[in-house]
Amino acid sequence: MHFLRSAIFSLLAGTSLARPGSQDKISTAKQARAAGYALKEPPLTTPWTDKVGTDPWPEYPRPQMQRSQWQNLNGVWQYQNASSLAAVQNPPFGQDLAQDVLIPSCLESGLSGVQGEYMIYSWFSTSFKVPKDWHGQSILLNFGAVDYEATVFVNGKKAGFHRGGYFRFTLDVTSFLKPGQQNELLVFVHDPTDDGDYVIPIGKQTHRPSHIFYTPCSGIWQSVWIEAAPQNHVSGLDIDGNMEGQVNMTVHTSSANITTSVQVVVHDGENVVATYRGPTNQPFQFKVDSPKLWSPSSPNLYNITVTLGKDQVQSYTGFRTISKGTVDGVVRPLLNGEFIFMFGTLDQGFWPDGIYTAPTKEAMVYDLQMLKSLGFNMVRKHIKVEPELFYRACDELGLLVIQDMPALRPIQSRTLPNCTSQTILPNAAQQAEFSRQLEVLVNQHKSFPSIATWIIYNEGWGQLTDYYPEFELTDRVKQLDPTRLVDSTTGWYDHGAGDFSDNHHYANPQCGTPFYSTSSSPYDDTRIGFQGEFGGIGNNVSIEHLWNNQNAINTINQTYEIDITLDAWNYRSHLLLSELQDQVRLFSCSGGVWTQTTDVEGEVNGLMTYDRRLSRVDEDQWKADIQGLYDAAAARSNGTMSS
Template sequence: MHLLRSVLVSLLTASALALPGAEKQSSVKHRRAAGYALKEPPLTTPWTDKVGTNPWPEYPRPQLQRSQWQNLNGVWQYQNASGLDAVQSPPFGQDLGQEVLIPSCLESGLSGIQGNYTLYSWFSTSFEVPSDWDGQNVLLNFGAVDYEATVFVNGQKAGFHRGGYFKFSVDVTRFVKQGQKNELLVFVHDPTDSGDYVIPIGKQTLEPSHIFYTPCSGIWQTVWIEPVPMNHISRLDLDGNKDGQVNITVHTAANVSTSVQVVVHDGDHVVATHRGPTNRPFQFKVVSPKLWSPNSPNLYKVTVILGQDRVQSYTGFRTIERGTVNGVVRPLLNDEFIFLFATLDQGYWPDGIYTPPTKEAMVYDLQLLKKLGFNTVRKHIKVEPELFYQTCDELGLLVIQDMPALRPSQSRTLANGTSVPILPDPAQQVEFGRQLEVLVNQLKSFPSIAAWVIYNEGWGQITTYYPEIELTARVKQLDPTRLVDSTTGWYDHGAGDFSDNHHYANPQCGTPFYSINSSPYDDTRIGFQGEFGGLGNNVSIEHLWNNQNAINSINQTYEIDITVEAWNYRSHLLLSELKDQVTRFSCSGGVWTQTTDVEGEVNGLMTYDRRLQRVDEEQWKADIQGLYDAAAARSNATVSL
């Protein structure tokens, strides 16, 4: 292991960040299989041993919250399935033989399985419907299942869902029995990048290598049930702009037009009440709202009442658009140029893979970014639990949200020996577009989201024609209140709001020079550095993903800095270079790679286990503030070269 260099822990000691206390869990009866046990992952975090057998007790859907619910997270049963045909012979009423923690990725230590090639799986548990829910419909909700889920309740097929990053609900009213245990059985098929499948997978791969990581299969976000009236609120589209206008659509299960009441609260004070129709947009105003921004993340509670259905939500008043400031196209927040400075945030965990061990752990990452002065996070080709976006809303962190990529940077060899990139066929491209719509519709009500990313570095992007042009128009129609970064890095054909360059290690942001992997700066759009940095600093084995293939790939990092002092010195130089490009050219923001190390990558602000920080906090705070100061100065004066 000649690659391993010991570093002094005292140089990297993590700053103490306040972690929020765990919220109270709803009462729930689980099938408790005594055999569940954490499997030791290649690396742990400070939260690994705190997960227990009742993980993620928090209410998981903060923008459509009901007072009655039952959390089904905990110890379930699991068994591997033989293939797709297994769904035709469900193991009703059978002991599945192994115990698994829900929610978790089957490949994770927290799952108790830590499997490989878990392409086909069965999951089971049982639940009781509380007696005081009698007369109401029962919804069974899943935060996310990767990739396809077939749901059975009491021996009957209740629903099917495709898409590994998105929530879905199944009305199980006609399948459940009051006062009895109800059997829940879920068949999951997750092909990842096997065979000819071209599906949204982000950085998941069955063969992890350097910048591509361990996959996540199975039920990896919260499962819960809740009672609702037969005609209930199924979705809220909610947006507040800088002028106090509330734009809202209240979708209902019955899909008929009726009246709904909306009440907006500022703390304990009602600031607006309005009645409008269901299933079509309507607007009303809040007078003189306190605006939402990273410096003042003001949020307003919203209550929506449809007959006997009452849900709690929230919104923030802000307007995100693009405009010209002193001759340069800029991102604007509430009519002012905002320099967007983010980290590339992968959202991977050594103990949970895609599933953070706890909410506290997830919040810890975001608190660190906010503490250092970042005002944005780029959620990199992954979708997080909704509590992640709520935390960004509350902290004041803008979000650039990527669509998970299709088969990144993979090729196949044709019969004639030619190697060609693996790209979607027409049906797979249609499915990618459908899931892009789901992404936007499910997340567009979070005030923190500033921009949508369609393609990252050409991964899964067809270049014989330009699908991003139509997809950009589709996203703009679904959500006209956000910017769209159609192609971050590589194949830019003029679509969207950003002229986005990727370059490691130093930046090329809105400049009259560019690299082979990005297009020239287009001054009709926002000049943006979608990725840069990537500076590596190796650490001792106790803070590394202890997998030999990952360790062997460390020297593939863009740059290795021998000491943490050298790493901070190089970071300072690159941030100073970005600042110079803000002053001289048309740079409107950047994304530093990255929040944490991931598996064989050692270029994070923190190590993968979150136990050590590389950052010299005072230096980074000053350098980041320098970017904002340079942007403010450029907004107020024309700089001549």
């Protein structure tokens, strides 16, 4: 067995990570956390399960717009099931709910203390007191993400509604509060997932988990916090720094129809490198001289202070330019004007103890540090959106991110009255909602330097067939964010939209090659040749490292290939990576995505097991093979470049 060595995780100055190893005892996950709340034993634990406690995720959740006056509302709340959507009309104000629940968490997870099934309608409650020194300011209530619809009540009055399971939202609750007293916060959540005729962005969540589709996540699964700000305050920041040192910026405010002045100060460590005063609620530009560029090999970041009247927020950016161009006759992705071979893993972002919610920030970053230590320069965030601290970690580590839009209800069908089968696809209203949420994804995440590419559709899941919506969606994404590439359809069905000619093939690659399989599309030399997924080879392990659910275990043999031993698994991995290297050297391959970072439930094809306790990789071999890909790409592209 090959275990990750602790030395490979010293990647950031001042950052260390306790490595789970063979000496660790497998957690029984039975320790009580506090009176009324207890962790439920999940089918599998991680080394962080017993470290969560009742003060989860204490970090400030929004790294690109931080305020000093804030209060974390995470911890033990109350929860009870609701019978239907109509329950929202009769809120249980002033009542104790049925049981305690840990926030943030997925109701289906052991960490929640509930670990339920079919959690479609739910009530959550807590109370909070506003600090006295916040008097006279606006009090903003923030949710990192609630899956799927949230109706929020404060002190018996409806404060707001939000739809979309992956995106943060903010409510100004000042007018609902009782100064100096406890304030009741009540949240009704409706999460249909793939129930009935709902077609919504769900990624790989399903009420019927099987092999590549997993346990769903319902409820308040990211952090909740309040903060104080002046009545006219910064409500959003769009920041892009390019390789020429130009900063393109928009400072959005709560008074969106009023244009006033805002001051921006850019810091390189202790040194101020630029100061600029610009207008609010409209784009402006200024220059930083000779910036240190951001890249995977040198992830330089600059801190930014934004001051609007009495409101001050902290942010940051990295200077880099992402584009495409023709290098030695081949269309390539470019970072700072040079071809970069993007190579990473398919990263599902699932956890056996928390489902969608990593047990701790340390646990979440552990996965990324493992990838970086092996030499990967990219991660494909697969049909899920992570907490914003994930992207901050990628910015700091120097990991490019290919960000998927969470897929609409994937490859499910219904039986019609005439006994024929019909693929479940979105109707016009559902497609419009998908388009709206795609825009939210881009707008909320386009300031993270590490994000290099947006993916709209994965393998045709939820992709309409009577017309090609990816063309108009690609155009819209390019309008919202002209600074990145767009992979319109990763895998299939590719009709020519976007910047990538993206092939999925298991187990061996077909990247930018003059051959392909009928499930994918032939390489289009007017776009970037990319291996959107390959690998996927599996190696079964003993029960203490498996998701201990019999239905999941029964699907292990659906894996594309099972290698009996770790030596065989590493041998096969080496052959597949060598084959990809040949395609880089001989043809037009510009990057690839290996399936996958970790096992998930009934899948056993991860670099690590689902509990993160066992690594399958022969580190030296993998490091050499990954470096070989970069070397082959460099040798293949030593010719001339044109944009």
